Amino acid sequence: GPNSPPAILSRALNTELAGLIERALGQKDIVVATVCGGSLLLAMGGLLEGRPAVTHHLGMNVLGATGAIPVPARVVDSGNLVTSGGVTSGLDVALYLVERELGPRIAHAV
Template identity: 65%
Template structure:
């Protein structure tokens, strides 16, 4: 398995929202290339004063989830939504998201009618965008596999390894990381639970 950091714009420095760590994208996103595309969420402060979200009336500070939505909205002004739509439409591509990554796709109108999860603070926003929001650590909706908060990204990675390369490889990596996966991966199959009186 080979891994490559890409961006919608092509090779460039990509500054992390947390701590300013810079990573180097080595290529442009190729949505028709078979494989897996992983879309991260967002974090950190917004830089431009006009991007600062409204303040919480309770304590006068902006809510962290509003910073995230402002940062994600910036991505909607790039070629990224068009590239991700092409990836979602390609049967040889699996799109995975962690945390606010699914919110980005939902904000772009790419997940309407699909099942997905995100950080617990984004679940209502997913629903408002026409997504069937599922409260689970990992949700497998075929060519779209989403993970909840940032730590569930480990579970997503291990699940995708199992799905693509088999359980023995996934277990070996799980053992190497000393990380035990949590919860069941939600899939739309099997019997539905019945309501209790």
């Protein structure tokens, strides 16, 4: 239906958001992070072709159908793209990014 996650993501692709994300992914010094269905938005826009990623478990087949490489994990690091699974993985990806950028001692303190 019109309020299903795929329909909402499809509408989002028709905004400035898709171009902004594409430009960000084109710059190696910018890290793009997604949580849950956020990676599906990128995948539906053709931005994850050949890249490993994860999304909510219900969207893993769709992720693979777009040309992305689905990885069954809570967090997947693909250089300047870090994706995470379901909505509860938001904490995991946040702590992962803190550790990646500032080290395990800071991440543990957080």
